[in-house]
Amino acid sequence: MRYGLKLSQRAPIDEYRAVWRVADDAGFDHVWNMDHFATIGGDVTGDIFDAWALLAAMAETTSRVRIGCMVTGNTYRHPGVLAKLAVTVDHLSGGRLEFGLGAAWAEYEHTMFGLEFGTAGERLNRLEEACEIIRSLWTRERTTFAGKHYRIDDAVAEPKPVQSPYPPIWIGGTGRKRTLRIAAQHADAWNASADVDPETFAELSGVLDAHCADVGRDPAQIRRTIQLVLRDRPDDVLAQVDAYVRAGADDVILITQAGTAEAQATAAAELLPRLRSIG
Numbered sequence: 001m002r003y004g005l006k007l008s009q010r011a012p013i014d015e016y017r018a019v020w021r022v023a024d025d026a027g028f029d030h031v032w033n034m035d036h037f038a039t040i041g042g043d044v045t046g047d048i049f050d051a052w053a054l055l056a057a058m059a060e061t062t063s064r065v066r067i068g069c070m071v072t073g074n075t076y077r078h079p080g081v082l083a084k085l086a087v088t089v090d091h092l093s094g095g096r097l098e099f100g101l102g103a104a105w106a107e108y109e110h111t112m113f114g115l116e117f118g119t120a121g122e123r124l125n126r127l128e129e130a131c132e133i134i135r136s137l138w139t140r141e142r143t144t145f146a147g148k149h150y151r152i153d154d155a156v157a158e159p160k161p162v163q164s165p166y167p168p169i170w171i172g173g174t175g176r177k178r179t180l181r182i183a184a185q186h187a188d189a190w191n192a193s194a195d196v197d198p199e200t201f202a203e204l205s206g207v208l209d210a211h212c213a214d215v216g217r218d219p220a221q222i223r224r225t226i227q228l229v230l231r232d233r234p235d236d237v238l239a240q241v242d243a244y245v246r247a248g249a250d251d252v253i254l255i256t257q258a259g260t261a262e263a264q265a266t267a268a269a270e271l272l273p274r275l276r277s278i279g
Contacts, residue, residue, distance in 0.1 A: 001245065001249075001250065001251070001252070001275075001276065001278060001279050002029035002030065002223075002250065002251045002252075003028055003029055003030075003251070003252050003253075003254065003272060003275055003276070004023070004028055004029055004030035004031055004032055004066075004251065004252070004253040004254065005019055005022065005023045005028055005031050005032070005253070005254055005256060005265050005268060006031070006032040006033065006034070006070060006227065006253050006254065006255045006256065007019045007032075007033065007255075007256050007258065007261045007265075008033060008034040008255065008258075009034065009036065009039045009040070009046060009047070009048045009258065010039060010046040010047055010048070010258040010259075011047070011258035011259075011261060012047070013049070013057075015258060015259075015261050015262060016033070016049075016054065016057075016058075017057075017061055018261070018262040018265070019031065019256055019261050019262060019265045020058050020061045020062050020065075020067075021061065021062070022262065022265040022266055022269055023062070023065045023265065024061075024062040024063060024064050024065045025269075026265075026268075026269030026272060027269075027272060028065055028269070028272065029065070029066060029251070030065060030066040030067065030068060030098055030251075030253070031058065031062070031065050031066075031067055031068075032067070032068050032069065032070040032100075032253055033051050033054050033055065033058070033069055033070075034051065034069065034070055034071075035051035035052075035069050035071065035072045035073050035076065036048055036051075036073070036106060036109060037076070037109045037112075037113065038106070038108065038109055038112070040106065044108065051069045051072060052069070052072075052085045052089065055067060055068070055069060055089045055097075056088070056089055056092055058093075059089055059092035059093035059094075059096070059097075060092060062093075062096075064096075065096070066096045066097070066098050067089070067093055067096055067097060067098065068097060068098030068099065068100050068170065069100050070100045070170070070172060070191060070227065070253060071100035071101055071102035071170060071171075071172035071191065072099075072100055072101050072102070073102060073103075073104035073105075073106075073109075074101055074102065074103055074104055074123070074126060074127045074130050075103070075104040075110065075115060075116070075117070075123060075126065076104065076109075076115065078150070079129070079130035079133040079134050079137075079150060080133065080137065080152060080155060080157070082130070082134065083133070083134045083137040083138060083157060084137075084157065086099050086134075086161070086167060087138070087157070087159060087160065087161050090161045090162050090163060090167050091159065091161075091162055094162065095161070095162035095163045095167075097161075097163070097167040098167060098168050098170055098189075099166075099167040099168065099169050099170065100170040100171075100172060100191065101127065101130070101131070101134075101169065101170070101171060101172070102127070102171065102172040102173050103120070103123040103124050103126070103127040103173060103179065104123060105123075120175075121178070122149075124175070124178040124179065124182065125148060125149060126149045126150070127182060128182050128185075128186075129145070129147040129148070129149050129150050130150065131169070131171075131182065131185070131186040132145065132147075132186075133145050133147075133150060133152055135166065135169075135186070136152075137152075137155065137157035138157070138160060138161055138165065138166040139160070139165050139166060141156075142154050142155065142156060143155045143157065168188035168189060169186055169187050169188050169189070170187060170188065170189040170190070170191050170225070171183040171186065171187040171189075171190055171191070172190075172191040172192075172193070173191075174192055174193075174196060174200075174204055176204070176207050180204065180207050180208045180211050181211045181214075181215070183208060183211070183222065184208060184211035184212045184214070184215050184217050184219075184222070185211075185215050185217070187222055188221070188222065188223065189222060189223040189224075189225050189250075189251065190205075190208055190222055190223070190224055190225065191225045191226070191227065191253075192204060192225070192226050192227070193227050194226075194227050194228050194229050194255065196226065198243040198244050198246070198247040199247070201224075201226060201244060201247045201248070201249065202247040202248055205224050205247070205248045208222065208224075223250040223251055224248050224249050224250050224251075225249060225250060225251035225252070225253065226244050226249045226251070226252055226253070227252075227253045227255055228240060228241070228244070228252060228253070228254055228255065229254075229255045229257075230254045230255060230256055230257075230264050230267075230268060234267070234271050234274075237254075237268075237271060237275075238271070238274060238275065238278065241275060241278055242278050242279075245278050245279040252275075254268050256268075
């Protein structure tokens with residue numbers, strides 16, 4: 001089992017730094033942010049910072065814990081640009097990047113910046129193409145790709161990542177037909193959000209296994225991961241985590257809330273030895 005902390009939005013920079021330091025000092029396995037241009041959860045006018053600028057700061061603030069974005073919205077950046085950002089953070093962190101990627105879903109963010117949104121199917125097609133492009137840029141001397149949504153012409157991408165062959169790829173999402181198939185093809189970890197209950201998590205994991213069989217992939221190569229909002233009572237946290245571990249989770253990311261994030265992270269750190277005894 002591996003455990004992480006996450007602080008997503010509405011927080012000042014100092015609160016982000018505090019959570020990162022707790023994660024690094026307390027022995028958590030990874031620490032995360034999220035990728036949006038406006039806050040989510042109803043009110044879109046709250047404070048939110050750029051995910052990849054935060055990851056660069058996270059790389060410099062920490063020294064041990066692995067770092068990542070859960071998850072990067074593929075439609076926000078060209079895959080060639082995103083591949084370069086990720087390599088930069090991988091080098092800044094000394095090879096500690098976990099690379100989270102998803103199809104994106106927030107239409108209003110696309111509308112306000114004039115970004116193409118399209119249908120869910122089109123966004124998933126773009127995600128699949130992006131995975132192929134990014135992996136190629138990370139591993140080959142030159143990349144040429146002619147897809148429906150992206151075109152790369154004899155592209156040079158140096159340096160390569162610190163990690164070999166590249167940072168672990170996390171695919172986030174729960175779509176049974178396409179998202180989980182893309183995860184079977186490209187992911188080192190699959191992530192589900194906090195609104196997925198343990199029974200559904202286990203069922204979705206089984207769907208991922210079936211896709212792995214279809215594409216000739218060993219399902220044991222893909223970690224199963226879940227995000228959970230931290231609860232106030234330690235026993236409730238332990239019981240919730242235990243339920244997901246029994247459902248097949250390999251990693252649990254505990255989400256802290258702005259305003260109380262440092263205190264929540266510290267409480268989770270105190271609970272970490274008991275969490276590690278689960279499973």
